[in-house]
Amino acid sequence: MSKFKKGLEGIIALETEISYIDGEKGILEYRGHRIEKLAELSYEEVVHLLLYDKLPNTEELNEFFNKTKVIRELDVRTKEVIHYHNFNIEAMDALMTALAHISQGDPDLNVNTPEANIRKALRLIAKAPTIVAYYQRIHEGKEIVKPNELLPHCSNFLYMLRGEVPTKLESKILDLDFILSTEHELNASTFAVRVTASTLSDIHSAVISGIGTLKGVLHGGARLAVMNMLDEIGSPKKTEEYIMNMINTKQRIMGFGHRVYRVVDPRANIFRDLAKKIAEEKKDMKWYDMATKIEEVVTRELVEKQGKPIYMNVDFYSGVIYKYLEIPPKLATAIFALGRITGWLAHAMEQYSDNRLIRPRAKYIGEHHSQDKEISKLTKD
Numbered sequence: 001m002s003k004f005k006k007g008l009e010g011i012i013a014l015e016t017e018i019s020y021i022d023g024e025k026g027i028l029e030y031r032g033h034r035i036e037k038l039a040e041l042s043y044e045e046v047v048h049l050l051l052y053d054k055l056p057n058t059e060e061l062n063e064f065f066n067k068t069k070v071i072r073e074l075d076v077r078t079k080e081v082i083h084y085h086n087f088n089i090e091a092m093d094a095l096m097t098a099l100a101h102i103s104q105g106d107p108d109l110n111v112n113t114p115e116a117n118i119r120k121a122l123r124l125i126a127k128a129p130t131i132v133a134y135y136q137r138i139h140e141g142k143e144i145v146k147p148n149e150l151l152p153h154c155s156n157f158l159y160m161l162r163g164e165v166p167t168k169l170e171s172k173i174l175d176l177d178f179i180l181s182t183e184h185e186l187n188a189s190t191f192a193v194r195v196t197a198s199t200l201s202d203i204h205s206a207v208i209s210g211i212g213t214l215k216g217v218l219h220g221g222a223r224l225a226v227m228n229m230l231d232e233i234g235s236p237k238k239t240e241e242y243i244m245n246m247i248n249t250k251q252r253i254m255g256f257g258h259r260v261y262r263v264v265d266p267r268a269n270i271f272r273d274l275a276k277k278i279a280e281e282k283k284d285m286k287w288y289d290m291a292t293k294i295e296e297v298v299t300r301e302l303v304e305k306q307g308k309p310i311y312m313n314v315d316f317y318s319g320v321i322y323k324y325l326e327i328p329p330k331l332a333t334a335i336f337a338l339g340r341i342t343g344w345l346a347h348a349m350e351q352y353s354d355n356r357l358i359r360p361r362a363k364y365i366g367e368h369h370s371q372d373k374e375i376s377k378l379t380k381d
């Protein structure tokens with residue numbers, strides 16, 4: 001048996017053509033394209049790239065938009081499910097529950113061909129934001145806002161959530177948030193998706209496995225933790241003391257550290273620039289100033305003094321941006337899932353295309369009991 005590595009750190013578990021990370025140099029590519037270049041595109045273009053392995057030309061992009069904009073609305077029974085659960089469950093649980101419900105009505109549920117999986121993938125990408133927006137509106141006791149076919153994917157989500165068309169910068173920022181969040185090689189939730197797909201379970205179930213895994217605070221839940229931390233600190237003046245206290249009491253600072261990157265996460269740099277832009281547009285530097293102070297203290301104390309590679313990751317400034325977009329903190333992880341869903345779907349389809357059941361081994365470290373006595377006697381002892 002091969003060597004055991006806790007947390008599977010550094011283990012190559014499979015081959016992929018979807019994304020590439022160089023954790024030493026801070027490089028991230030989706031299908032061979034650098035993230036900094038992809039950040040200049042729209043989310044729809046990146047979705048096309050991930051699902052079809054091709055950046056779309058104008059005609060393909062229009063066709064893609066026309067196909068997805070008309071399937072955003074939910075069926076009546078799924079809306080009832082969201083209404084029924086709304087006060088009792090969190091957004092991520094609502095997303096899992098509603099998607100499980102949607103899967104039951106999907107005409108391709110039990111068809112696992114590449115064509116059927118693309119159809120299901122488009123429906124999942126189009127409908128998931130509607131679930132989260134409806135969940136939040138119902139939760140707030142407001143009327144739901146139906147999808148607007150004139151708006152692109154991300155602006156439509158903000159529109160359904162807030163009931164008004166977002167500004168150009170707000171739309172661009174959410175677009176970028178989705179682009180930067182959508183894919184990241186074999187992170188924990190994508191691994192969960194691939195394990196589920198490798199059993200030849202359906203693509204809805206694979207995505208639901210991903211949502212359950214993303215929820216944890218060491219993964220997508222860190223974004224919510226960053227927003228809560230900013231709220232708790234409350235002002236730029238209190239930041240140094242707060243972070244020093246966390247460091248001295250050996251607490252983890254959310255939005256920092258990464259299993260793969262040994263330098264700054266390249267997505268975090270793009271998010272930092274965006275956070276500054278939106279802070280300036282809103283003429284409110286408070287959250288941005290607090291964030292830069294946190295970054296300064298963590299770098300000084302953990303990187304420079306302790307020599308640990310604990311740099312900001314994707315969740316740090318994205319949490320700051322959500323403060324400016326006035327996104328309720330409880331939606332932070334669910335919105336991450338709305339971006340990540342495309343990466344999960346691309347990975348599930350890649351898994352189906354050349355499948356082998358993912359089934360590693362465990363090293364048994366328990367006792368081996370004597371084989372001499374009968375088991376019935378052992379239980380009486």
Ligand SMILES: CC(C)(COP(=O)(O)OP(=O)(O)OC[C@H]1O[C@@H](n2cnc3c(N)ncnc32)[C@H](O)[C@@H]1OP(=O)(O)O)[C@@H](O)C(=O)NCCC(=O)NCCS
Pocket residue numbers: 007217218219220222251252253254255256257258259260308310313314315
């Ligand atoms: C992401 C994360 C789980 C990766 O962890 P990992 O590869 O398993 O690294 P480890 O947990 O082994 O940590 C290595 C060391 O760095 C420290 N460390 C890691 N992340 C830290 C953080 N955010 N704040 C403070 N210390 C941290 C650990 O305490 C440990 O120190 P030690 O060697 O003195 O015990 C971890 O960095 C973390 O918990 N970050 C905060 C949550 C977060 O932002 N998650 C989103 C990831 S995109």
